[in-house]
Amino acid sequence: MSDVAAQPAPSLLANGWIKTGLIVAGVIAAALIGAQLDSSGTIHKIFVDPFQQMVQAPDLLAQTIWEGLVSGVLYALIALGFVLIFKASGVFNFAQGIMVVFAALTLVGLHEKGVPAFLAVFLTLGVMFVLAVTIERVVLRPLVNQPDIILFMATFGITYFLIGFGESVFGGNPKQMITSELYLPKGAIDAKILGGIVSFQKIDIAAAIIASLMIAALAVFFQYTRIGRALRAVADSHKAALSVGISLNQIWVIVWFTAGIVALITGIMWGARSDVSFALEIVALKALPVLILGGFTSIPGAIVGGLIIGIGEKLGEFYWGPLIGGGIESWLAYFIALGFLLFRPQGLFGDKIIERI
Amino acid sequence: MFYREAGQFKSTYAADMAVFPIRQDRIGIAVILLIAFVAIPMLGNDFFISSVMIPFLVFSLAAIGLNILTGYTGLISLGTAAFMGVGAYSCYKLTTYFPGVNVIVLVLVSGLFSAAIGVLFGLPSLRIKGFYLAVATLAAQFFLQWAFVRVPWLFNYNASGAIEVPQRLFFGLPITGASASPETRYFVCLGLVVVLTWFASNLVHGKIGRSWMAVRDMDIAAELMGIKLLNAKLLAFAVSSFYAGVAGAMMIFFWYGTAEAADVFNIRLSFNILFMVIIGGLGSLIGSFFGAAFIASLPTIMKFGLPALGVPLTGAAAEHVTFMLVGGLIIFFLIVEPHGLARLWQIAKQKLRTWPFPY
Numbered sequence: 001m002s003d004v005a006a007q008p009a010p011s012l013l014a015n016g017w018i019k020t021g022l023i024v025a026g027v028i029a030a031a032l033i034g035a036q037l038d039s040s041g042t043i044h045k046i047f048v049d050p051f052q053q054m055v056q057a058p059d060l061l062a063q064t065i066w067e068g069l070v071s072g073v074l075y076a077l078i079a080l081g082f083v084l085i086f087k088a089s090g091v092f093n094f095a096q097g098i099m100v101v102f103a104a105l106t107l108v109g110l111h112e113k114g115v116p117a118f119l120a121v122f123l124t125l126g127v128m129f130v131l132a133v134t135i136e137r138v139v140l141r142p143l144v145n146q147p148d149i150i151l152f153m154a155t156f157g158i159t160y161f162l163i164g165f166g167e168s169v170f171g172g173n174p175k176q177m178i179t180s181e182l183y184l185p186k187g188a189i190d191a192k193i194l195g196g197i198v199s200f201q202k203i204d205i206a207a208a209i210i211a212s213l214m215i216a217a218l219a220v221f222f223q224y225t226r227i228g229r230a231l232r233a234v235a236d237s238h239k240a241a242l243s244v245g246i247s248l249n250q251i252w253v254i255v256w257f258t259a260g261i262v263a264l265i266t267g268i269m270w271g272a273r274s275d276v277s278f279a280l281e282i283v284a285l286k287a288l289p290v291l292i293l294g295g296f297t298s299i300p301g302a303i304v305g306g307l308i309i310g311i312g313e314k315l316g317e318f319y320w321g322p323l324i325g326g327g328i329e330s331w332l333a334y335f336i337a338l339g340f341l342l343f344r345p346q347g348l349f350g351d352k353i354i355e356r357i
Numbered sequence: 358m359f360y361r362e363a364g365q366f367k368s369t370y371a372a373d374m375a376v377f378p379i380r381q382d383r384i385g386i387a388v389i390l391l392i393a394f395v396a397i398p399m400l401g402n403d404f405f406i407s408s409v410m411i412p413f414l415v416f417s418l419a420a421i422g423l424n425i426l427t428g429y430t431g432l433i434s435l436g437t438a439a440f441m442g443v444g445a446y447s448c449y450k451l452t453t454y455f456p457g458v459n460v461i462v463l464v465l466v467s468g469l470f471s472a473a474i475g476v477l478f479g480l481p482s483l484r485i486k487g488f489y490l491a492v493a494t495l496a497a498q499f500f501l502q503w504a505f506v507r508v509p510w511l512f513n514y515n516a517s518g519a520i521e522v523p524q525r526l527f528f529g530l531p532i533t534g535a536s537a538s539p540e541t542r543y544f545v546c547l548g549l550v551v552v553l554t555w556f557a558s559n560l561v562h563g564k565i566g567r568s569w570m571a572v573r574d575m576d577i578a579a580e581l582m583g584i585k586l587l588n589a590k591l592l593a594f595a596v597s598s599f600y601a602g603v604a605g606a607m608m609i610f611f612w613y614g615t616a617e618a619a620d621v622f623n624i625r626l627s628f629n630i631l632f633m634v635i636i637g638g639l640g641s642l643i644g645s646f647f648g649a650a651f652i653a654s655l656p657t658i659m660k661f662g663l664p665a666l667g668v669p670l671t672g673a674a675a676e677h678v679t680f681m682l683v684g685g686l687i688i689f690f691l692i693v694e695p696h697g698l699a700r701l702w703q704i705a706k707q708k709l710r711t712w713p714f715p716y
Contacts, residue, residue, distance in 0.1 A: 149639075288495060331500040337493075341493065
């Protein structure tokens with residue numbers, strides 16, 4: 001390491017945030033100047049008109065932000081499952097999306113067979129535990145110490161297997177989530193805010209509350225329990241954890257099971273908003289830009305990233321989407337994430353990877 | 358006994374550097390080419406050629422493209438299907454504007470468009486790598502797929518939103534469109550694949566390929582050795598997308614005939630090609646062929662082979678079982694041989710070398 005005194009004083013521009021801010025300010029200034037020059041052209045439509053709409057109809061803005069917030073919570077939940085597994089086992093678990101679908105399908109399928117709703121929830125948890133044990137036994141243990149990409153591909157294998165398995169057991173047609181049996185509220189609250197009516201779906205409010213409770217529970221579990229401490233140790237260093245007598249295999253089962261619980265809750269919430277079907281799998285891919293944004297190893301990153309992506313996506317679709325034909329939701333999230341990446345390659349809260357030669 | 362290099366002396370560096378240094382390998386490749394060019398068109402029926410061999414060739418080429426990027430340069434991409442789509446659409450637009458130009462030339466030129474788009478979406482690779490990059494390439498996948506549906510100029514404002522391949526002649530013989538025979542289309546695909554594989558083989562064995570592998574193994578060390586990371590990475594993206602683009606154009610022009618991008622060039626295709634590369638073997642051209650054969654022909658075998666064996670599986674159930682089996686086989690192969698089918702091939706060759714006296 002070189003002598004600190006020998007290094008030149010860090011320039012103000014070396015700070016990524018200041019640089020970002022300057023660039024953003026420059027772009028906005030240029031856009032405003034451009035918008036002054038032509039008041040009805042493209043630049044006006046892109047940079048001024050949407051903001052005017054926002055100011056003129058704040059109730060619509062509030063509604064859009066709320067919807068973004070809700071889908072953001074769901075993205076955050078899926079991303080949370082990814083992060084848990086990535087931290088503990090270094091596996092980029094592509095199967096998280098399908099685990100959500102699988103958990104929800106198991107729950108609904110069991111209920112269809114006549115199992116009472118809450119018993120079905122416990123049975124589904126049991127199924128997720130069996131799944132975690134099986135994955136650890138059959139997939140992770142033989143593949144220990146292989147390159148990351150091999151483990152990544154193995155989770156693809158799990159995805160395919162679960163799709164085939166779920167479809168042949170429960171059938172491929174979309175199912176209705178058992179919301180009323182689980183005492184989840186229905187309907188909407190219409191609130192008068194900002195001179196207009198903003199409607200809040202009760203299920204969305206419930207989803208936000210349950211998600212916050214779960215995240216708090218996870219935080220307590222990680223921070224104050226013996227297993228939680230072991231999990232954090234494994235996340236820090238596999239070798240060091242092994243050397244103090246923590247069983248990696250046991251930890252992996254626990255982590256995959258935790259991800260399974262998160263998947264079940266996500267599945268219930270998501271299933272309540274739409275049908276339970278394998279179409280969710282593609283939607284679950286939306287959780288990936290959340291990961292880039294938040295960093296692969298940070299739970300707060302997953303949450304904040306999920307909210308940013310959710311809100312950004314809905315705002316973009318609502319105010320800027322019509323300019324280029326709509327439907328931009330499918331890729332906007334990735335571009336938001338890429339924009340962040342240019343300035344912070346490790347994500348908002350991700351570990352800075354220091355590379356030595 | 359049969360496969361031994363004893364007595365084959367190399368007297369020049371060029372001979373030592375040859376792609377096939379052993380005489381038996383050269384005979385082997387000649388036999389394979391003979392089978393591909395003579396035996397299959399003569400013996401195979403139309404169904405076999407058009408639903409097994411042509412898909413196999415198309416996927417092999419796409420897998421070679423992705424292997425150049427992922428296997429040789431170490432950059433994971435999940436946007437291969439989108440780059441294939443760029444190739445297909447630009448070939449369609451080109452043949453609309455230049456109906457007189459030979460369509461084989463246009464297929465190759467459309468690869469250049471795909472390469473340009475690939476370089477554009479490869480730019481993030483200069484800042485990030487690994488899974489972050491994989492997710493970043495998903496941006497290409499979703500954006501381009503969106504563009505294929507939402508930009509009507511790309512499919513000539515067709516009401517159906519699909520591209521329909523017009524009939525094009527090659528020395529008076531129809532090679533695209535409904536009236537082209539499977540054999541003709543097969544020969545065109547085979548010719549393109551052979552030439553492009555030969556080109557790729559020379560590329561990865563030469564200076565460029567070595568610089569890619571240096572970047573893959575350790576990019577900082579490669580930079581210190583004077584390899585420009587910017588050029589090497591972007592070139593890898595360009596070449597890879599070129600191959601993907603040509604494969605995509607071939608897919609539409611010589612295999613499907615008509616296509617809607619949202620159905621064909623979806624993310625599942627990207628994943629399938631990544632499977633081919635990994636199951637086949639990262640950083641191995643022959644592995645790309647093995648992987649393509651494995652992944653592309655598995656569903657067909659399951660669909661038509663199982664009923665023939667007496668396993669009564671039809672429709673949806675067969676599809677589910679296929680999914681489960683593919684998933685299981687992927688995990689099985691990764692556990693048994695994480696280096697792919699190409700590694701098994703190498704082990705077999707090594708065993709053959711000492712056979713029948715291994716000690």
